[in-house]
Amino acid sequence: MFLLYCPKLFGHGKLGIFWVRSLVDLSNTKSHATTNVALLSRVRNSEDHAAWREFQDRYRELLLRFCRKRGLQHADAEDVVQSLFINLTKALPQFVYDPQRGRFRDYLYRCTKSAISRWSRRSIGPFQALDTDREHLQPDPVDRAQDAADAAVWEQEWVAHHYRLALERVRADFDARNVEMFERNLSGESIAALATAYGVNEQSIYKARQRIRARLQELVAEQVREEDRVDDQPVP
């Protein structure tokens, strides 16, 4: 079980609460040293540093890219993401669930937005004022257009995030040669060129690609469903 807590984001004093089950079933992923099940429930335990590092590795790129697309310099994006992670470590162990509040990715989106807001309003330095209790984070009402644009960007990045994850996982499901061909195709090489390079006919490469695509889509669907799953049980 994994509980999230996102205080003060909804304008009133009540705590917003979520339930999210293990965000991604990582059992297929090849190289992680830690156990792959329920990464997020492990992250809830602030002592589990390995899980925490994994969580950061997993989500960093998504968050960085979003920040960059929102116009931040790379260095600033780094800072924002860093402070966001710090926040999450504090907040994660205490989450409670509220089915009204939406999905994990929505929550994460909101937290990211607020982290960016905080950063843009900072007075001293990026490592100050991390105490969420003392903050009032009202989304600026006039910025609705910005909101919509942000939402679109977020979704793009979220999709990309899932595909990236799935790509990592899919490697374990196919033999190395097919994966290699697929990746080379992805980085721009034409099927024709690959056919020559590997000494196979193009048709077989297309077919292989289709199989990999199907698998990727399966993985993505699985990942997303996992992320969205709602569970009634309270945290032990």
Next chain:
Amino acid sequence: MISPSHSGPDPLSDADLSDAFGFDLDDESWVDRLRACASAPVMGKLGDFELLSELGRGGQGVVFKARQPRTGRIVAVKRLGAGVFATPAMRSRFEREVEAAAVLDHPNIVGIFGTEVIDGQPLLTMKWIDGVPIDRWANPPGPSRRPVREVLQVFLTVCDAVHHAHQRGVIHRDLKPSNILVDGQDRPYIMDFGLAKIRSEAIPSAILSQTGEFLGTPAYAAPEQIRGDSRSVDVRADVYALGAILYQLLTGSPPFGRARDWPDLMQGLSQRDPIQPSKLDPRLNSEIDAILLKSLAHDKQERYESIDALAADIRRYLAGDAVSAHPPSSAYRVRKFIRHHRASVMVSTAFVFLLMAATITSTAFYLRSEKESARAKREAETQSAISQFVQNMLHRAAPYPLPGNKDITVRDALHAAALEIEDKELQYPPGVEAELRHAIADTLYVLGSIHEAIVIEREALRLSRIAEAAGEPPCLDCYSVLAQMQKELDDYPAAVETLNEALAALHDTPENPSPERPELMRQLGMVRWRQGDFRASERIAREALRLSMEIAPDNAAFVDTMNVVISSLVPNNAPDFEGETMARKTLAYIHGYAPGGLDYAFQLFWLAMLVRERGDLEQAEQLNQEAIRIYENTRGDKSPACVAARFELGLIRKAQGELDEAESIIREVIEFRSKLLGDHNRATIDARVFLATVLHAQGDYQAALLILEEALANYRKRFGVDNIHTVRVEGPLAPVLAAVGRTGEAEQLFRHALAVRRDVLGERGETATNIHELGQFLLDQGRIHEAKPVLQEALTMRRSVRGEDHRETTETRRALMSIVHAQD
């Protein structure tokens, strides 16, 4: 299109999903879509630097490959946390450190070009190295591993670089594989000198613990660093780190495994040692083990004192010369061994004794006469031989546990070591070797491995005889302990023979008796007692006592001799309780020089028994409990001595009427003895016999019968039909037989036992009890005329032996009174 602000957790419909992820696109479009996702993030610029790619991410910040637009030079840019500049003091500190590091001009140290502050963030510009971290270099993915020599050669270069820095006052403090890159020509480069110091002071610890990243990798940090004791961090912290890195390069993983976090570390480092590298990789040998062990010593005093020393040893190894890393001092080893192997106190005490080359038997043979220079010389040689042996044994046994066996005990180590010296030719003279083997045997004996011990002790004795033939003094301890073990295994004739041989080996005269004579005689007296010849035992013991008073009135043999005398008196229960008086005197004597010690405990136990016999159960319990307490603390609750004391407690409990508790105590005793000495050992059977009396008192006649009949058969065979020990089983058996109706057999046993007792003991409490029991039996049969005179005799004897007010006397009186009433 899915809107993230959509409230309510409806699951994503398939349509939504396809839409978002382009599941319905044709292949080519879909691949384009995917391409966009998978492409590298836009990096942007950092000040003037054009960021090309992210090289790594570590405790201090991120490192980018960047290009300087002005020069086109490719550099590595490290972005440090802003906290470094929190105050002007810290900033200047930072600059000084960087300056110091920057002047480290060494081909294998990554040059620092400078620092800049861009948008309030400190950046460090360094030479860019096209290389891989050294662990990946040494063990690239795939089956191949770099040859050990190659790894060591490169490692030596690393050592030189680190040493260069040390000599200029810069300690790295954060050496780890990711800080050491190796380029295509196998050249190593070390990064980030000195920065660890700034980093840890600059960044608030709240953040450190929260993100975890900032703490860096614990796997290579020396214990004193982890403890946060920054003042005690010196060059040896880098020695440790390099040791850990080399360990990983050669075996594939860091010394304590990968999945390490700070809490684990605090636990683990203080208690464990890493797995022997030679066990993890067949290419490695014990010299590598020694080098790594020395680098990774928990206590920095035990490490190489400098990188230079470490490098020198590696060079020696590569040249085929002997490595200097030797096992640490034996004091350290003993501490470490005891710490690691959490054995009971008994074991470590025995071990300390062994180390001090003192024997663990009684102090009787402790060197007394300095006149005996030959003996003194032998003592000295023995001491060194034992030390040497123990050191080797410790080296072999610790710090690496035997495979599959986490807690090696001293016993295992001794056994393994003893086996090893079985066939070897040691260079010591036979007398010294005899003493050495004796020390091993004795320790094993104390630890409970009597069967192994006796084999080794016999071997020791054989060597002693060879020494004696050459004119050397005999190993008297060998004889003494061997006799003790033989006695314990119930081989009394053998024990007697051994002791007589020892006495002969003294080559002394009545005019000039040897100081060791009383002790050997005392032992002989004990064996006689065991054989049931109390008169002989008393005689021998009194003689021993006289001799010891004559030779050296204040030596420790006095105490033991006294006890033999007393013990020979116990079955006799002399009317003036001479035994108890003597025991008290002895107790006071011991209290004078060693209260709370093993002699004292034994004396307490002894006295408790006598007091119990007298009938003062409360006092007996007190004395006995104290004895148990001392034994538990010194020898451990599994030692034979402690078990004997618990047996006594069982006797007390039964006398108090607490049958259930007595039963459970005695069952424990039986279990211990059975395991230690075997099912048919006299001590085990004695305990069983007592259990039978308890069962009898609880009314469980069948169970009691079973035990007693078996015991009787055993003792008849072992001691003979008319031996006192045999009769002491007949004693409890007879009433049980009577209770189940086998009255004919019961009467036979009563009378037979009585006859033997009259003969062997004469007029004593035990005899009187026998008479009383016969009388009671006759009474129960209704043979009142026969019972009366018998009981009268019992009363007379009990009055005389026990006293008028003793409960036994009262018991007999009551029985007689019931006859009188019946006749009225």
